[in-house]
Amino acid sequence: MGRWEPNARGRLARAALVLSAEHGYESTTVAEIAAAAGVTERTFYRHFTDKADALFPDHDVLLERLADVARQAADDGASVLDAALAAIGDLATMAAAEPERAALSARVVPTVPALAGRELVRQRAIADAVSGALTERGVRAREARLAAETALGVWRVAVAEWVDAPDGRTLPEVVAAAAEAVRAL
């Protein structure tokens, strides 16, 4: 056992989300989050660039992973659109691994302008990562961007459906259905 409890970062991210869902993002202070995680405020800022960052953890790792999935799909002979959709499917899989987190996040983020803005920036980063990966595999830039944008549209639609009508379907299922609908266009 180390000098401190391990995984301070994970505890901080979780505390940030739980407290934000409970009392609202803006009225929970970084000091409270840090205290809930058993560390100092200063330590919070060693793990996250700012308060909002704690609600969007592992940004860079995520982008690299999605790019990998898109590249792999492209190598496996998937169409451009299907490769982009594969990346979004993987995004759904990751979200499904922490359904509670996904649900809380989907409920908290849209209600706070600062977080909504950050989510949109995140989505653009995902679009850039996926379209960049496809471009590496020889897809023309315009086509790659369109595929990425379309896949992201699928993501937005699916998430909206998933939170509005919790009919028991998992997020990956909803995403798959939405992806099927797009392919049918």
Added chain:
Amino acid sequence: MGRWEPNARGRLARAALVLSAEHGYESTTVAEIAAAAGVTERTFYRHFTDKADALFPDHDVLLERLADVARQAADDGASVLDAALAAIGDLATMAAAEPERAALSARVVPTVPALAGRELVRQRAIADAVSGALTERGVRAREARLAAETALGVWRVAVAEWVDAPDGRTLPEVVAAAAEAVRAL
């Protein structure tokens, strides 16, 4: 002549943009902006909700105006897409009325994540306002949203072209050309 110089709000917005373009958004303080405008820091916060707000002034007025344009175009018998494009054309016209501001803004905003996020939120608000206006005129929700999104896509493409290649064309001209290209699809 009043007790204070008139139009403090305008002076603040201008100072915020000029100083941000000069020294960077994050390194210009609200105190500096207020001083440049000849008022107190507290007064700044009476005119704008936060620092970023000063770079996106008159948000609500803008939304109402764009909705009006879309409604008017719809009443004049324009197609759904053309009505949405009319609103975006009006947006370009307003930007062209202050070309210096538009150019500075286009240069500063994308480089600061917080501002980029806010710009994306603003664009979504515009999309909602325009599609809402069209819905009021009997357009089906899905069609209205698609038209608004398409028009906003035209805006993004046109702005990108305009800043990248300052070939002398005005923003409304570039927007008109992009709109024409979309209609041709």
Added chain:
DNA sequence: TCGGTGATGTCATAGTCTGACATCACCGAG
């Protein structure tokens, strides 16, 4: 055994944003 390393704590401080209260030119009622 010992020095380096890495994660954390402590302290200080600039900057953001808000609430509460004070000021005072202007303006309309009488």
Added chain:
DNA sequence: CTCGGTGATGTCAGACTATGACATCACCGA
């Protein structure tokens, strides 16, 4: 003409965010 209301601003205090500088100390390899 005077007076009280109004609205925009100033002043002050304080909570909160974020960052730099330095201290601490368990762990780990030489």
